[in-house]
Amino acid sequence: MRMLLRGAAALATLVTVGSLTSGAAAHPRPGQSEGTARVAPAAQIPEGVTAGVAVFDRATGAFTEQVNESARFRSASVVKLLLTLDFLWNRGPGYSVPAADRARLEPMLRSSDDDAADHYWSAYGGSAIIDRMTARLGLRDTAPPPAGYEGFWGYTALSARDTVTIYRYVLEKAPAPVRDFVMDNLRRSTRCSSTDHFDQHFGIAGSFDRPWAVKQGWSGRYGEQDCGRQGAAPAGNGTVSGPAPRAAADVDLTRPALHTTGTVGADDRAVVAVLTLHPVGTPYGKAYTDIGRLTRSLNVPGATRPAGSWFGTWGESVNVRTGPATGDDRITRLPAGAEVLVGCQVRGQEVSVPPYTNDWWAYLPQYGGYMSNIYVSSPDNRLPDVPECAAARP
Template identity: 35%
Template sequence: MGHRVVAAGAVTGAVLAAGVTLTAGGALHDPTAEHTGRSVIAAAPGRGQDATTLEPPSTPRERTQTAAAVTDAINGVVPGSTAGLAVHDRRTGAMAVATDPDEPHYTASVVKLLIAIDVLRHHGWHAPGGDTGSDLTAMLSASDDAAASRLWDEFGGAAIVDRTAELVGLDATTPPDEADEWELTRMSPRDIVRTYTYLQQDLPRSAREAVLGTLAHFDATAADGFDQRFGLPAAFGNDTVAVKQGWMPVGDDVVLNTTGVVGAGGRFVVALPVVLPGDTDFATARDALTAGARALARALGGG
């Protein structure tokens, strides 16, 4: 996300420290992004000719080592970063790798998954048409914050988070303190993977396709000019199924989240939310999350 600057602490200082500037319209501008229009990445299951078979770490020691490798790789690029991690194996129903999976993190644009579920619920689990349908697609594929704000206002604001948390069974998800600051919703890594699992397993086909099908063809460059290809898609390549990213400066920190589904049949759901020091520019932050995601991909036999 980059549509608004949140008011959690010394915002102006955080924006400057993050290496971004404010445009006249109040949007965040990332000077490292390539403004080449809305190029699209197709990342649906089975589309990659060189997709690999991913497998989880087989022993508790290997799971612990994998979690440490992800954190170490991130901190190797940006020391002082704090990462959460949850990797859910849908084949076994178990958590394959985890680091503080129940610790809530700011979602930034990852909350758009909850908004999407609520919109679809209001429409009887069918993709809406008209402006609402256009906003839903733009919010997911281009991470369009203006579209998210319109849907947030239309469908009840913070009540969206409460309703969807109850529906999906999320126990470490809370709405923002300020009702209009949807980006300051908090979710734990475990709740993020529960949300994806709900999308995969509990939604009717048309509703599932409206979300995961769109996330399978996300725009390489977001509506605010941010390069969305960091983290999971950069690390897993053809093994990537669907992705929702998040980014923003908050107070003295920079938040960058990479989440999604990887592996044949959408086997693994991954949530990797990271808090980086506030003087980290976004290009370096992207490199850090990609390093962490690559460590995970290597441990699963991909990358």
């Protein structure tokens, strides 16, 4: 196993699901700064999920969601934001990212490349990077990986409110070339991660129409994924081979994590951070669905929610294709059991999975492709309350 772990663990000042909405106040406490007044959260936390949530409206300077926002979670790949900012710190107004570093940083931000993170962690001081960035940005809950795991960049502790602080620095204080480099790459987030081929367009990317920019994170034994390619891929980002790692005094290193962070809306109006932990053994498609439902429940100013109806799916690695036929090119494969948005449906090639057959296909606007209705969790071949597509989609 490589010393530099691909992803992360969680420091636990975590609150159980039943108490996540407690303590919300309608007015700021004495001494609270601008933007910290609390309103009752809209967040709907799925059963069994532990979550830290913060949504900040840059137009009003106020949070619209704060749930367990100071709780420390393992950062997983969200820490790659700090690795990037540390490398670009004090480079000067005329600085141009060298070609070799651009070739690492771009896939690290867009496709969550872990080899690039390994490089920057080892080359620039490991935990010292976290110490530097915590001081520079005034982060309150962020901390280096715990004792015994210093080489594991993904075990960096991070909270939802600190994640908002990181994005606000990039958008409001960073030199323009740094801001543009980081945000341009996050806007180009790829559907499939480059290292372990996970479908990383969950949460923000699956809940809202563009414009958005995202940096996602995942860690745990989710099983094999094969987003967008033939054959199986390695287990998820942050998976440790062999027995589960021992738990440090205040660190949960066992529950699978899934995080969605970024900005939503014109001019990056809303900064969104949703950090989650799921019960051990949770399939990736279930975690993918749960974080999607949670994200869609949030009050996100400036967000445009896509039209369509949400449906559950069944089956392993269901293909999404460019047209309603099994011979059409494959765009990607769905995580097993993932919930999908259906925009319309059309008759196409008949698909048979004995004892069932179905010639209806669902158009998934957020994938830009079709999947057979036979894999949609619905009793009828034709999905209820879903219109027929006016014409074949490109």
